[in-house]
Amino acid sequence: MTDEDKSTNELRDLYRELILDHARNPRHFGRLDDPTHTADGINPLCGDKLKMYFRVDGSGRIVDAKFEGTGCAISVASASLLTDTTIGMRTDEAMQFFSAVVSKLSGKGDEAEPTDIGKLKALEGVKEFPARVKCATLPWHALRSALNNDDKTASTE
C-alpha cells in the first residue's frame, strides 16, 4: 500500500459513509418541546455549538431527544447517532453508554470495555485524528451535563 493510499484510507475511515450520511441528514434535528434536561456543548476550537434536548419520563427513561446547532461533520454525526441510540435508554444506561463511547473514541479506554457501542463504532476512525476526538465526544459530554442537571456549558477545551 502506498503512502498515498494509506492516507486516503485513513481519511475514508474517518469520514465513513454512515458518518457523512448522519452529518448531511442529521436525525432528530431541531428543538424539542418540553425537554426535561438540556445542555449546550461548545467546542471553541472550531466553533461547534450544539444544544441537546432530552425528555426523561417518570421512570427515568429517555423518551425523546433532539439537538440543534452547527458543527463539523464529526460532531453533528455524533450528535445524530447519540439521539438515535439513547432514545429508549434509562438515564443510568445512557450514562454508562457515555463512558463507553468516550473511552472507546479517545482510544484511552480499556480494550476489554464490556459495553458494545453499536453504531457508534463508525466514529472509531477519530482515534487516528487526536485533534478530532473532542468533536466526536462533544455531544456526549453535553449528554452527561444535561442528565446531571449541570447547567454549565459542556466545553471540550
Place this chain on the structure above:
Amino acid sequence: MTDEDKSTNELRDLYRELILDHARNPRHFGRLDDPTHTADGINPLCGDKLKMYFRVDGSGRIVDAKFEGTGCAISVASASLLTDTTIGMRTDEAMQFFSAVVSKLSGKGDEAEPTDIGKLKALEGVKEFPARVKCATLPWHALRSALNNDDKTASTE
C-alpha cells in the same frame, strides 16, 4: 604580566588613591544654604542617591557647590571632584566640561576632545568597567539637570 597581575592592575586603576581619598573624605560634602540650582541624581541599580547644590551668582558664575547623599566610591569621588572643579566656572564652561567628562568617561568620546578634564582623569579607569560608567557620570548628569533648571531627577537607568 600574569592574568592575576593584570586583574589587580585594572582594579587599582579604577580605585586609584585619589579616588579612594575623595570617596572617604569627600570635599564640599553637606547641604548648601541658599542654593540657586539643585538636582537629585539617582542610580537605581545600586541605590546611589546624591543631591547636588549650586549657587550661581548674577554674572553666571558657580560660586559654591556642595553635595549630600550616599553612593559608591566612584560616584562619591566623582561628585567630590565635580564640586572641587566646577566652583569658579561659568555655567556655560561647566556645561562644556560636563560634555567632555561624560564623553571621556564613557569611552565613546572623540579622542581629540579638546577640553582637558584635569583631575577627573583619575576616573578614566571606569572605561574598563562598563557597568560603572553610570556611577562616574551620575553627578555630572545631575549638574546638567540643575543648571538647566530641569526639576526631573537625573537617573542613569
Place this chain on the structure above:
Amino acid sequence: MNTAQNSMQDDDTGTFDMESYRAEFPILSREINGCPLVYLDSAASSQLPNTVINAVSEYQKTKHANVHRGVHTLSHLATDAYEGARDSIVDFIGAASRSEIILTSGTTESINLVAQSFARPILGSGDKIVITQLEHHSNIVPWQLVCEQTGAELHVIPINERGEVSLDDVVAALDDNVRLLAVAYVSNALGSILPIKEIVKEAHDRSIPVLVDGAQAVPHIPVDVQDLDCDFFAFSGHKMFAPTGSGVLYGKENILEKMPPYKGGGDMILEVHFEGTTYNELPYKFEAGTPNISSVIGLGESIAFLTAIGMRNVYDHENRVLDYLTSQLSTLDEMRLIGTAAKKASVQSFMLADIHPHDLGTILDHQGVAIRTGHHCAMPVMDYFAVPGTARASLALYNNENDVDRMIEALVKAREVFRS
C-alpha cells in the same frame, strides 16, 4: 519546489532569492503525516529562523542573568542585549525614541495596558470607545471590560461584504463623545488592509487618539509609526518570527508620560517606601518585574532578519503569492472566498462547498498542509458573514507558489472524500 523556483526566476524580482530565506526555517523541512509540511498558518503564529532560535539558546548558554539590576558582567551583557533589541524596534517601526517602546508579553497585553492605564482613568458614562467589526477579540474584549468598569459605551464601525472599512463610516462614528478609536491595521480573519493614515488623520482632526492593532501588519508591510501618526501601536513578536512571549506597545511619549503605571513591581520604580513610591521613567514605568529577556533578544534578532531582507521585498513577495493563492482557489467549484478587499495582506479565508471548515482542516493536515479553521478569534466577523467559521490560509515570507499548489491539491482530495 519547482513551481516556486521557476516562478521566482521568471518574474522581475528574479535576482531576489526568497528561497534562500525559506531555507533558514528548520521546521519547514519536516514532514507531517508523511508529507513535507506546507505551513499556511502564520497569521496564528509564524515559524522561527535559525538565527532567532540560536540567538536565544546562545544567550541562555553564555550570557543569561537578570537585567538592569546587576553590576556583574553577565547582568551587563544581558542588559545590553535586551536594550539593544529595544533599539532595533525603535528603528524598525520608526519610533521617535526608546522611551516610546514598552516591551510587553504580546499584542493582547499591549492593548489591555492602554485600556486600563490610558482609557480607564478618563472614561465615564456617556463616553465612547470606537472599534470596527473586523477586530480580533484582543481588540474587542479589553474595551468591553473597561466599558463595564466605567459605564462607557463601545461603538462598532461596520464592514462591507468585501471586508472593507470605509473612511466615511469611520468619520460617521467619530462624534464628540469618542475618547479613543482602536482599529486593526490588517484584519487577521480577512486580510483587509485598512487606510490607517487617513483614519488617524480624521480622528486627530477631531482630537481623538488612535490605537492601531498592528499584529498582522508588522510581519508583512513596512510600518512607520511617525508617518501613520497613530498614538499607540501594538504588536506581537511571535507573529514576526520571534519566540512567543514578547510584544510591543508603542506610545507617543507625551501620552505615556501622563498615564499611571499598569502593573506594580520591580524595575518600574525608582524608590519604594511604605510612605510613597516614585515610579521610574519611560519606558520602565510600564515594565514591572523581570522582563522576558530571552524572547526579546529573539525579537531583536528577527528584526535583524527582516531588515536584511527588506520589508518592501517581503511585501512584494507575499503579495505575489497571495494573488496566486486567490486565483488558484477561484478555479475550484463551489468556492466561496471570504475577505475580498481591494487592499490585502497575507490572508485568505474561504468555504468549500458544504464541507465544514474543521473537516477541511483535518483533511488538509492529513496531507501535510497546515491551515487554520474556526473563528480566528474574530467571532463578530463570522457573525457578519453568517458562517460558523472559515478555513484560512495565511502567508509569510517563506511561503511560495508550490505551497499554494499543494493546498489546492489537498482541497481537491477533500472534495473527493466528501463526495463518496
Place this chain on the structure above:
Amino acid sequence: MNTAQNSMQDDDTGTFDMESYRAEFPILSREINGCPLVYLDSAASSQLPNTVINAVSEYQKTKHANVHRGVHTLSHLATDAYEGARDSIVDFIGAASRSEIILTSGTTESINLVAQSFARPILGSGDKIVITQLEHHSNIVPWQLVCEQTGAELHVIPINERGEVSLDDVVAALDDNVRLLAVAYVSNALGSILPIKEIVKEAHDRSIPVLVDGAQAVPHIPVDVQDLDCDFFAFSGHKMFAPTGSGVLYGKENILEKMPPYKGGGDMILEVHFEGTTYNELPYKFEAGTPNISSVIGLGESIAFLTAIGMRNVYDHENRVLDYLTSQLSTLDEMRLIGTAAKKASVQSFMLADIHPHDLGTILDHQGVAIRTGHHCAMPVMDYFAVPGTARASLALYNNENDVDRMIEALVKAREVFRS
C-alpha cells in the same frame, strides 16, 4: 573544584552526586574576566540546564504553532506540550487540579492579577491589605496601587533584627478590616523562611485569605500548596531554571471561579459578540492572548529536572553550602551579616567594612564572582537595616563549597584594594 568534591564525598549524602547536575549548566563553564565563572546570583535569575535550553529550541525547530485554536498537527503538538507543562506544575506544587494553575509572565504579573481581579472589586475605604516589611517590590507596589485605586490601606508587619517575622506580630495585624494577607515564603534580600503554614492558619481562623509570594521558595524547598492551604501562590519560571517570561499563579478553584477576568483577548473567551461575551472556563479565563508557549515548555522541562533530583535533596545540598558560606563569611574582619534568621534558604546579604556594596560587586566580578549588590527590589528592608544596599550571595542547586571559597578569596582581595 576539589574542595567541593571532597566535601561532597565526605558527608553523609556521599552517594548523591550534585556535581553531575552542575555539569548540566553550560554557562557555568564559561570564564568571566579570565576566571571561571562563580555564579552567586540565582535569587535574581537562575541559570538554565541543557535539557531546558534544548527543549525550547527543539520545540521551535519541530513543533511550534499557536495553541488551543488549531486542528493541524503542529498546533496539536504545541498544545499537548504546553498543557503537559501545566500538568507538571500541578504535580510539582501539589495543586488539586489544572483549573488552579494560571500561566502568567512571572510572579509580578501573578500578584498584579490578584490585586486587580481579586482585591480591587472587594476593597473600599476602611479595608486593609496586610504585607510584611521584608516583601519584594512586586509584593508591595501592586498593593499600593490598588489601595490608591480603592481607598483601602496598606498595613505592614514589622521584622526583627535577624530578619524574622514573628507569628505574634502577624496575629496582631489581623483585625476585622483585613481583606487579604500577602506574604513572601522566602525573603529574597534576607533569605528568611517564614512560617507560612502557621501564618495561613491564623489568617484562616479569622477568615482572611492569604497570597504567598513563592518566588524564592519554589527553587529551593519542597512546596505543597494544599498542605500550606494558602489561597494564592505566585512564582516565576526564570528563578527555577526555566526561561524568562513564564510564571504561575496558583489559586483555589472556588476563589478563582468568582473573580472577573484580568485581561481581555483571545483564548479567555468562549464567545464574543458585541452584545455580550462569555468567558472561558478556568484556567483559560485568566490567560488572554497567545501564551508564552516556548517558555512554558521550558518550565515543564525544568520541573522534570528538579523532580529527578528531588527537592528534598536540593534543599539539603543548598542548606549545607549556605551554612558553609555563612561560616566562611564570619571569619572575615569587619563583616556584617544582614539576615540571620533561624530558618533560611539560599541567600546571604552582607556588608564588608566601609566598602560600598557596589564597589564590592565590581571587584568580585573582576575575579569572575557574580553577586548582586543594591537594594534587591526590597528597599523597605534596606530602610530597616539603614543601609543603602547590601552585597548578596545567593545559591542554587549548582553551587558548591568551591564557589564559596572563590568568593571569600575575592573579598579578601577587595579589602586589599581598598586598603591601598
